[in-house]
Amino acid sequence: MSTQTEVLDKPVVKSEPSEAAFSKRRKKLITDPLNDDNPITVQVLGICSALAVTTQLSPTLIMAVSVVFVIVFANLIISLLRNLIPNRVRIIVQLAVIATLVTLVDQVLKAYFFDAWKELTVFVGLIITNCIVMGRLEAFALGNKPYDSILDGLGSGLGYAWIILAVAFFRELFGSASVFGVKVFELAGIENFPTNGLMVSPVGAFIILGLIIWVQRTKTGYVER
């Protein structure tokens, strides 16, 4: 049972209560979405925000943390309610839970990270429509226990996070010649590093995302059928 190798988009077999907190199967819940089943590069979900927020690293980091938070808690809540949710209204229940969490994130950002909030509020609102979140609820949380759902959410969230952070790293490096706002090229003694305007626009994100997918698929041998 713990050797399940299928894609995790189906309800998983019920686990024994004695299963280790980080059994092989549960580790896979986290590690699969990081690479082999990455929500952005393999499932091609959540592209919109990956293109929009990744001009600089620090807002991207906040966006990544917000998405991880929303996925994990939405997964947990839906999983806890999975035996109570009437089938006919499950999508709207999922939406209501996601929207509530996203609004909470937005309010907290406004109160404690105002500058980032100003920049991100539009995109934070759009987490509601981020297909990754709803996809995990529908595909996993509705059919699995809370703990597994948390792990699954964490995996998908981190899979999303590292990709957008990687894209943001290159975009900020070549577009603004800095990393987390630190002018690295000036520190390295290279004055007047020619910044690339393309990297500042969403087109740059497309190109970098394409390159990441290329490298990743070369390594994993994944082919779309």
Next chain:
Amino acid sequence: MRQSNVYVIAFSAILTVILGGLLAFSAIGLKPMQDKQVALDTQKKILGAVMELKETDDIPAIYSQRIESLVVNAKGEQVDEVDGAPVVAEDIDVGKQFKTPAEERLFPVFKYQTEGSNQIDAYILPVYGNGLWDNIWGYVALENDLKTVKGIVFDHAGETPGLGARITSVDVQERFRGKKIYDEIGELVAVRMVKGETGDPSIYGSHEVDGLSGATITANGVNDMLANYLGYYKPYLEKVSGQAMSGIDNKHQPSDV
């Protein structure tokens, strides 16, 4: 049972109440902090027009020490209260005022004082207008001669990144420093961004600055915004400079205005 209409309705109702309650609770709980942040942001912007702020600066302290604010109307008269309620310059939403006719608008004025005295170093005036995609706004700081731009900050809601959004960059805002808003015969001309961008500040006169290549419409928005708002403030500015010239000198107390 789980599929019956009654169950669905009851479930939805309970869920709505719980989630709604949670949101209401968090909104009220976070409100004071959010208001503080909004106020801090405004102060940062206002001070940013006249001085460079560091991360570590205690902005509210600097603000309360150095800034004296008042509100004027389009005729240049000071407004202390509206409908019996006192008017606070910091609470005026320039963006909301922008939607009302100019004659009815309230215009906040922020006076920046030199350290440790009441002498006015600069007048900081909020401006507001339309960019290409959405609104743009900013603060113009005038030297105490009321003719020279001391500094300027811009912000925007949705200008194109890398093009129109460059109005928020320091090197674009620096271009305005030292420009004159009145011409030789004393007419208000404001400062214009020209079409096209040469990167050479020396070729422009005292009422023009280098433009934004690829963002002419945003630049025109900036021009209109400056011309309009300096026009609205003109009665006030001329009243103040008139007082200054008639021998009172510009050490006048804020209450004189």
